[in-house]
Amino acid sequence: MTHMHVAGSIHADATSPAPVWLAKPDDVNALDQRLWSRTVRRGEDGALEVGGRSVPSIVEETGTAVYITDEADFLARAAEWRDAFEGWHVYYAGKSFLCGTVARWLERAGLGLDVCSLGELTVALRAGFDPAKLGLHGNNKSDEELRLALTSGVGRIIVDSAQEITRLERLTEELDVRARVLIRVTTGVEAHTHEYIATAHEDQKFGLSINGGQALVGMVRCFHSPRIDLLGVHSHIGSQIFDTNGFEVAARRTLKLIDQFREATGVVLSELDLGGGFGIAYTSQDSPASPADLAASLIEIVEHECRGFGLPVPQLSIEPGRAICGPAAMAVYTVGTVKSVEIGGGFSRRYVSVDGGMSDNIRPALYAAEYSASVANRASSAEPVLSRVVGLHCEGGDILVRDVWLPDDLRPGDLIAVPAAGAYSRSMASNYNHTPRPPVVSVADGTVSTLIRRETLDDLLALDAGL
Known part of the structure; x- marks a missing residue:
């Protein structure tokens, strides 16, 4: 197999806006276990589970964006x-x-x-x-x-x-x-x-x-x-x-x-x-x-x-x-906006905006690193649509997942999980646009523990001598 260069495959081929290595899935709910930590699975309700807990139930405790470590x-x-x-x-x-x-x-x-x-x-x-x-x-x-x-x-x-x-x-x-x-x-x-x-x-x-x-x-x-x-x-x-x-x-x-x-x-x-x-x-x-x-x-x-x-x-x-x-953690976000953009040649791209971005994972913006993603709160029977997961920051390069197939019925409020987020995400995180950094939690045997608490606006403003 030819390995992906860390800088990613940015340009589309002649017949599709998708990179040549990204195949359209037969089942948009399927998980490539090589990308996820070893306890991750889909539960009977279609939601992702890790460490014996469903991701939606973890998010109820932690909010999003959040890094979840197995x-x-x-x-x-x-x-x-x-x-x-x-x-x-x-x-x-x-x-x-x-x-x-x-x-x-x-x-x-x-x-x-x-x-x-x-x-x-x-x-x-x-x-x-x-x-x-x-x-x-x-x-x-x-x-x-x-x-x-x-x-x-x-x-x-x-x-x-x-x-x-x-x-x-x-x-x-x-x-x-x-x-x-x-x-x-x-x-x-x-x-x-x-x-x-x-x-x-x-x-x-x-x-x-x-x-x-x-x-x-x-x-x-x-x-x-x-x-x-x-x-x-x-x-x-x-x-x-x-x-x-x-x-x-x-x-x-x-x-x-x-x-x-x-x-x-x-x-x-x-x-x-x-x-x-x-x-x-x-x-x-x-x-x-x-x-x-x-x-x-x-x-x-x-x-x-x-x-x-x-x-x-x-x-x-x-x-x-x-x-x-790296493989031991995922980042989880809440979808806020979903829209399609015509990109020429009869193609469109689905843009999925989430409540995170380059402040909690700078690697895609820094050197076009590629990631994957999956809906975390449910399964879907809709057709896969080529999508781009983007952040909330005031930058055109604020991209979290450049190319990924997500279900056509994706809507605001859905949860998006990005695997392999345990390395160089929280450690390189910033406060760009005065955005507090997400928490890091761990899960084991159904129990959620805080490793690093969520940063607050008060944490940030405490450093501002003018306030």
């Missing part, structure tokens, strides 16, 4: 990654979605946690997460961030620049502590993903270049620094990636760098982090590999490259985020 699905995915990569260090990428409860779920599942800001680090620490299992990322870490990481005992700091090494040398001396670090390197791998989320090519902000020699210089400098313990090398090639070809090239180049470091110092570094970025299914076109298949492929790649360089297999790490939390 707790059992989240925990099961975390366990699948942990078990598939047995012997590896598995760090959850907190930037995908993080709150206090999620941090405790991760610790219960035996995963580490990567954070990349003072806020994320503070959430993890206040949630009681073991600091020894935390990693701190960031291309421009402040003294405040580094000081908190050093004083709280964060297990590893992923160094991103020569200036950061200088800051660490100064702070470790000032605080009389040691820093455990990995050097983040750019491998020159062009991952097949959107430009904005490809992170290992040379012309971007992250890491120290292997090709330019900066990485080796930084590694040697850390090795000789009196208060820095150099653990190994970190590489991250991008996000929403469906195969391991890019990881093969990245492994080869990072292990060659480790070999060069051995030649320069006589020391073999003990750790290699291959990053994350594994894709999930947002539409029927996507078919991501299982954690077990990815683990088998990656260990084969690393072992092969280590044999070639005569190196022992290092302690390996990986950083899934989206792959754990």
Whole structure:
């Protein structure tokens, strides 16, 4: 199967306004289970159910827009990654979605946690997460961030620049502590993903270049620094990636760098982090590999490259985020307006406006990411109609689902559920147009729990010094 590029299929073909990959469904009520969390089903009344509760009954408690997380699905995915990569260090990428409860779920599942800001680090620490299992990322870490990481005992700091090494040398001396670090390197791998989320090519902000020699210089400098313990090398090639070809090239180049470091110092570094970025299914076109298949492929790649360089297999790490939390949640909205628009060539498009939009999911507007959707409060016997789910914001690009087949009898008051909304939706949410951000709830065994409460207008206006 040909995988969808993360930027999406924007243009229509010659005979239909629908993208070529989007087939008209025989049954508009059918669910592609690859897109939904594992407890989602349609009940006898046609409404979606998750975690033993109907979505309409959850919405009665929470209102819309709302993110609904399937707790059992989240925990099961975390366990699948942990078990598939047995012997590896598995760090959850907190930037995908993080709150206090999620941090405790991760610790219960035996995963580490990567954070990349003072806020994320503070959430993890206040949630009681073991600091020894935390990693701190960031291309421009402040003294405040580094000081908190050093004083709280964060297990590893992923160094991103020569200036950061200088800051660490100064702070470790000032605080009389040691820093455990990995050097983040750019491998020159062009991952097949959107430009904005490809992170290992040379012309971007992250890491120290292997090709330019900066990485080796930084590694040697850390090795000789009196208060820095150099653990190994970190590489991250991008996000929403469906195969391991890019990881093969990245492994080869990072292990060659480790070999060069051995030649320069006589020391073999003990750790290699291959990053994350594994894709999930947002539409029927996507078919991501299982954690077990990815683990088998990656260990084969690393072992092969280590044999070639005569190196022992290092302690390996990986950083899934989206792959754990993304499929575990849906976003649910209430339909407010439905109208058809003539688009030429004898075609029309149904526009479905809902009570959310780019403020609660910026990804479609940011890089034309594709999503799916389904009616959540009932089944329908009406014909499928090509539709576009749009938000309430004053922007023409405020699109949540660019192309989807929805029933012809869709009406105001219906509920629309968007699967695979657990990653980078709430974590990238904004207050555009002074819109409060939606709550995040979890459901398990019929019980709804609040993870993050709904933001209110009072919350927003409290920041306005003129009011």
